[in-house]
Amino acid sequence: xxxxxxxxxxxxxxxxxxxxxxxxxxxxxxxxxxxxxxxxxxxxxxxxxxxxxxxxxxxxxxxxxxxxxxxxxxxxxxxxxxxxxxxxxxxxxxxxxxxxxxxxxxxxxxxxxxxxxxxxxxxxxxxxxxxxxxxxxxxxxxxxxxxxxxxxxxxxxxxxxxxxxxxxxxxxxxxxxxxxxxxxxxxxxxxxxxxxxxxxxxxxxxxxxxxxxxxxxxxxxxxxxxxxxx
Numbered sequence: 001x002x003x004x005x006x007x008x009x010x011x012x013x014x015x016x017x018x019x020x021x022x023x024x025x026x027x028x029x030x031x032x033x034x035x036x037x038x039x040x041x042x043x044x045x046x047x048x049x050x051x052x053x054x055x056x057x058x059x060x061x062x063x064x065x066x067x068x069x070x071x072x073x074x075x076x077x078x079x080x081x082x083x084x085x086x087x088x089x090x091x092x093x094x095x096x097x098x099x100x101x102x103x104x105x106x107x108x109x110x111x112x113x114x115x116x117x118x119x120x121x122x123x124x125x126x127x128x129x130x131x132x133x134x135x136x137x138x139x140x141x142x143x144x145x146x147x148x149x150x151x152x153x154x155x156x157x158x159x160x161x162x163x164x165x166x167x168x169x170x171x172x173x174x175x176x177x178x179x180x181x182x183x184x185x186x187x188x189x190x191x192x193x194x195x196x197x198x199x200x201x202x203x204x205x206x207x208x209x210x211x212x213x214x215x216x217x218x219x220x221x222x223x224x225x226x227x228x229x230x
Contacts, residue, residue, distance in 0.1 A: 004126045007050035008034045009041035009067065010088065011059040015111070019054065022115050029122065038067025045071050045083060052122050053083045055105070057096035064088075065099050072104045084125040098140050101212055104205060107131030132208060153217050159201050167194045171207060172214030 006023050008031070010016050016034045023031040032048040035041040038055075039062040045053060053071070057064040068085050075082035087100040087108040097108040106125045109118060121131040132140075160168060170180045177191045184191070195207065204210050213219070 003028055003030050004122060005030050005032045005049070005051045006122060007032055007041070007044050007048060007053045007083070009036075009038060009044065009053060009059070009064065010034070010056040011036050012056075019118075022119070023122075026119060029119070038062030038064055038070070041067045042070050042074070046074075050083050052126050053085045054088055054109075054122075055085050055100075056088045056111075057100065058090075063096075065096060065103065068100050068105050069103045086121060086125055086131055101140070101208055102216070104209065106206060107208060128206065151217050153219065154202075156202050157217070157219070160198060164194055164198050164201070167191065168198050168210065168214070169219065171195060171198075172211050172219060174211070 006029055008016055008019050008023075010019075013036075016036075020031050020034065023029045032050050033044045035044045037059045041053070041055065041064075042062075044050070055064040055068055059067075062070075064087055068087070071085065072082050082104075085100070085105045087097055087105045088111050089097045089108055090111055100108060107121070109121055109131065113121075125131045157165075167180055167184065170183060175183065177188050177195070180186070180191045181188045186194075195210075198204075199206070199210065202210070202213060204213055
């Protein structure tokens with residue numbers, strides 16, 4: 001059984017102690033270290049190489065957004081796999097969470113979430129899935145602040161086949177693999193294959209990043225002509 005290495009970055013000592021106890025109670029999880037601010041969190045990642053990092057948004061010295069960016073940028077520069085970063089926030093529709101997802105976090109959780117859900121989220125994100133539904137990401141970006149001007153669509157998007165673009169737009173609208181399969185009269189396995197190809201062609205980490213990509217480039221199906229192409 002593979003043991004998942006978990007790091008925690010949060011400025012509240014009592015919260016850190018509670019999370020450590022929770023992680024240590026699980027046979028398949030290992031608590032590898034904690035930090036009280038983003039700068040210490042960066043050092044934690046360098047020294048302890050966690051698989052998953054739970055990252056608070058608001059902290060002194062360096063906040064969770066800056067720390068997330070620094071961790072992912074350093075991994076890209078060194079050519080090493082970055083940890084999966086799950087942002088912890090107090091508010092459901094949080095601008096900080098939206099910024100973290102834009103940067104490359106794999107999801108966010110409320111700090112008062114149930115312990116069982118937190119544990120499930122760690123395992124889910126380690127396995128390569130997001131810990132927030134793509135539909136919820138769409139709602140988040142639609143709810144916080146004003147929408148920025150859409151960026152030019154990159155050439156990589158034009159490399160998608162017609163079928164891949166169609167599935168991209170459905171995924172960006174928040175549909176699950178099951179829903180896409182029903183909409184397109186495909187098997188779920190085929191949908192998964194198309195999603196994997198889309199992520200690879202667009203150099204995206206996961207489906208959360210797909211939704212962010214669509215949002216930032218004005219490619220959401222509901223915001224173009226209202227429906228994917230036939």
